[in-house]
Amino acid sequence: MDGTTLEAMRTALRGPVISPQDPEYNESRKIYNAMIDRRPAAIVRCSDAADVMEAVNFIRDNGLEVAVRGGGHSGPGFGLVEDGVTIDLSPMRWVRVDPTAKAARVGGGSQLGDLDHAAHGFGLATPAGVVSTTGVGGLTLGGGHGYLTRKYGLTADNLLAADVVLADGSFVTASETENQDLFWALRGGGGNFGIVTSFSFRLHPVDTVGVGVTVWPVDSTREVLRWYRDFIPQAPDDLNGFFALLTVPPGPPFPEEIHGHKMCGVVWCWTGDLDRLEETLAVVNQPGPPAFHFASPMPYPALNGMFDALIPAGLQWYWRGHFFDRITDEAMDVHIKYGESLPTDLSIMHLYPVDGAASRVDPDRTAWSYRDAVWSGVIAGVDPDPANAEAVKQWCVDYWEELQPQSMGAGYVNFMGAESQDRVRASYRGHYDRLAAIKRTYDPHNFFHANQNIEPAEQY
Template sequence: MGGTAVETLRESLRGEVLGPEDAGYDEARTVYNAMIDRRPAVIARCADVTDVRAVVRHARASGMDLTVRGGGHSGGGLCVADGALMLDLSGMRWVRVDPEARTALVGGGSRLGDLDHEAHGFGLGIPAGVMSATGVGGLTLGGGHGHLTRAYGLTIDSLVAADVVLADGSFVTASADEHPDLFWALRGGGGNFGVVTSFRFALHPVDTVGLAVTLWEPEHIGAVLRWYREFLPAAPETLNGFFATLAVPPAPPFPEEIHGKRMCGVVWCHTGTADEDELAKAFAMVGDPAPPAFHFATPIPYPGIQAMFDELIPKGLQWYWRGDFFDRITEGAIDAHRTFLEALPTDLSTMHLYPVDGAAHRLGPMDTAWAYRDAVWSGVIGGISAEPSDADRIRDWAVGYWDALHPHSMGGAYVNFLGADEPPDRVRATYRGHYDRLADVKRTYDPDNVFHHNQNVRPAQG
């Protein structure tokens, strides 16, 4: 990108424009996953919708490759590409709550922690992720699940409207009444259709919740999973709990004698009660499959449970992940979990099974672009390390784990858990029968596939 073109873009924006020689460029190009090291030609840090429109139009006029960065949390680093024009929404990081209407208007560059903090002031929240550093935009467009999913559904189930800059630089609002086809596609179809500059969400009552963590020794993993697969889907929707294989973090509340030990466990969130005595009764069942090696329960403000992993797995680590949906936990899957727990390559690497049943099953399969309303768990395998020299080791472990589990899956994955190096048929499998409809919407709103740095749905032909 020539210097004159850079200056033209600078003159068009209120936000900052950075080239490779500018101070702050290296910080601005980095993303959550340190395995991603790419150098865009220019970074446009948009301050408002007019900036976004100008950047999209500039990309079209100049023929530049365009990427869109929200929170920069994409495991595959899809928001940054070598030689591209990065449209950075981080300057549009704001949240406005209407407590009477129980809605929140959220800027496209906001993070979950921003939304959690502001909504919590009014005793409200939405189901969205398990880390406060995650971008609202990317998580929502992929569908979104978290600690409140069994109680309140997917993140997209709370989406009321979205303001979108389209591939030609025009601006529309998508909702059930305006551009309903686009609104359908945005709810799970990823970043294929435009730049969402703000989201409007319906909020739900949530204040202090019951947090619990239960860990069992590895030899009990079969008994625990057989119990968990029956217990949780039948439990009240106020109880959420994701299953994990992990190494015990060297941090409170875990006692020093189990730090670093390989274990299996469940991280629970109870929205039905935060009373300590009631929590003790509610979690008396954790001894049913086997005696826990560790169990801890406490009331916690909802933003606290959302932020509990932030310091354990901060920005700047090596990441490689793969995912799949599951409607059952088979004996073969249990064998795979046992094998790869024993082979855990680093103390940070982990596997999570997030529940996506309960309230998430209330919408029909055709209501949104999320195609797996019949899934019970959304699984992710994360190979994680602070050391760049571990990159191959964590990748090999994650891919081997996925290869062993995939035959026991439903065939597709949560789009935000797809790796950047997976074949195109994985995207089609993720959208099942919705893929062709998404391709039709893509043809209407982005016929030239301007927005292709994502888990891409190509425009329908003809």
Template sequence: MVNLHVATITGEETVLEQAAVEAFKASLRGELLCSTDAGYEGARKVYNGMIDRHPRLIARCTDVADVINAVNFARENNLLLAVRGGGHNGAGLGICDHGLVIDLSLLKGIRVDPVARTVRVEGGCTWGDVDHATHAFSLAVPSGAISTTGVAGLTLGGGHGYLTRKYGLTIDNLLEADVVLADGHFVTANSEENEDLFWALRGGGGNFGVVTCFLFRAHPVSTVYAGPTLWHLDQAAEVMRWYREFSINVQEDMYGFFAFLKVPPGPPFPEHLHTKTMCGIVWCYTGALEKVEEAFQPIRNFATPAFEHIGPMPYPALQSMFDSLYPAGLQWYWKGDFVKQLSDEAIALHLKYGSQLPSLLSTMHLYPIDGAANRVGNQDTAFSFREAKWSMVIAGIDPDPANRDRITSWAKEYWSALHPHSCGGAYVNFMMEEGQERVQATYRDNYERLVVIKNKYDPTNLFRVNQNIKPVTA
């Protein structure tokens, strides 16, 4: 290893002496990778194939001590620093150019307490790891809809998915977090200790430190009644008008996200529907199975679908249902917004753009975030939009880099048309690098409080490769 030209926290270039790098490497139980090392190329790749960044160093931490040493090294050498958990962030904010990456993917410890119904999860776990561990005890933690998503990134942004209406956001089930701060100190944040930090972590992203472990409340979820229902595109307006009322008024055991999609060319979909643009709802019912027919009767009374594939399944099977459809390495460009109402005008715009999906995998989803999530106050956590009914994501997706501009343009145009019909802010995990105004619009009245907490815990903005809360002292 030779002297390295690296990026500083402010984007300038400096030189790291070989001796300093060797000393840092010796302080780690895990690997320290540079561009010439075997494993570097794989370690720098993230979920979104559109992201192609080259850090100078990747610290593959195996324990909290490694994380502390890495944070101290970054701070003492004024290095640009990124923190990577599962690597799913659409904007690629778990990786950086010419700086240091703290890679948590080896921190995989999970411990379920079936009596207390809690689960302790280290920062490198994915939700598939958690689902596997909790399902053995017929428990689940509210999370997302793709099991390869990292626990850390999803949680720190808020976390919504199939269990949100029944049990709230992921952060509503976070009991405490272990955090390595910018000054290298290790703290625990919960409702009684470092309460301000605990408030900020629940929706404020990776702005305040490296979370090495989460403690979650789990819920009795084992077998759910779930799967997709698809309708032809000429029924989409009718489906959306019905869905906007049904979705927010039905019992909280029933969850369904709406989508525009092209039908995947394979089972369980019939061949005559393959690659056809349709609309659909993916359901998840967590109520008593003996009442499932009664629960689904209003859905079946609404309109005859072109395809239905709903039935009982283990909750982890639902969580991983779309994993193979969206493997790592695809090109992604997504934009999101929170939505409170689906007006007829908004529905007409959805039909215009949703009928013009630019590729087989591109899609638009409306995820319900009402029910239990709406019963938490806007100021109770950093996640601000508790009055919203849906979290919308418009995702241009394709395996071919040559189609990057096409899927990006479609997503931007779709979003621009619908944005005036939104709440004004977005789920931070559905944002690309969209600028400070957008970050502030997402946190609204909570932003100033977040700045105060950022000033306290990270005054030099060491943790800035994120949807950044800028300290006034940086």
């Protein structure tokens, strides 16, 4: 981008336009995953929807590449584009709660912690992730699952409306009554269709929840997984528990004698009667005595931010995911092999339940096409040292490839890396062609392609 073009962009926009010559450039191009190192020609920090419209028009008319950054948590780093322009929504970080309507409007640059905090003041929440620094936008557009999914569905299932800037620079609202095809696509179709400048969500009565953390020695993985695979699908919707392979971190609530030990475990969330928390979690003794078990009431935002300090921004990340409708004995063999060989202290494997309320939504109601999945799995190689980047990546890829025959053949788009177009298509099953047709309507030239890309259908 030449100086004249850069100055013209600065004149056109209210928010700052940051170039490689500016002292804040290197800081402003940082994203959650430090394994990604791209240098945009400019980073545009949009202050409002009008700024986003102007930025889209300017980038398109000047033939530049575009990327969109919300919370910056994209594993493949889709919020940055080499030599193009990143539209950074971080200044648009706000939440407005209507406690009477049990709804919230959320700015496109907001993080989950912003929504959790604002809604919690009214004893309300919506299903959304397990790390509070995750961007609301990326999570929602990919579908979104977390601690409340078995009780209240996906994040996208609770989306009421979205304000969207399209590739032609126009501004539209998508909902059940306006631009219904776009609204359908936004609920799971990723960032393919436009830039969402605000979201409206349905909220639910969630205040203090029961939290549990249970870990067993890693050599108990087979017994724990056998019990867990049978227990979760028949558990009440009020109980959510994601399974993990992990190295116990050196800090509370874990006792010092298990710090640094490889373990398998479950992180629990109970939205039922808190007086029944201990009774409900007494089942953790069934696969064998745990090495550690903790249970306590906790404000919901505290649960959703519980891992923030453990995995701050700036680590090396490489992740991939699978959907599972069952946990086979063969899959257990793979989990045991790679759980015993976690390459670094922060590398993990998680199985998140996506059954319960999420599974009872009509499969054709949204773009999310795996309503018959029971778990959404993610394998993540993580470490602060760039020297270990290749090692954690190879561990993740090998683990993922060995699990592939035991999976449903696809995974959650927010847990995908830089993978093939066939993998993207598989993640949408029979919905892909409908999504491609909607893409042709709203973005016929594939302007928004820095994503798990759905290519526009050809005109006939």
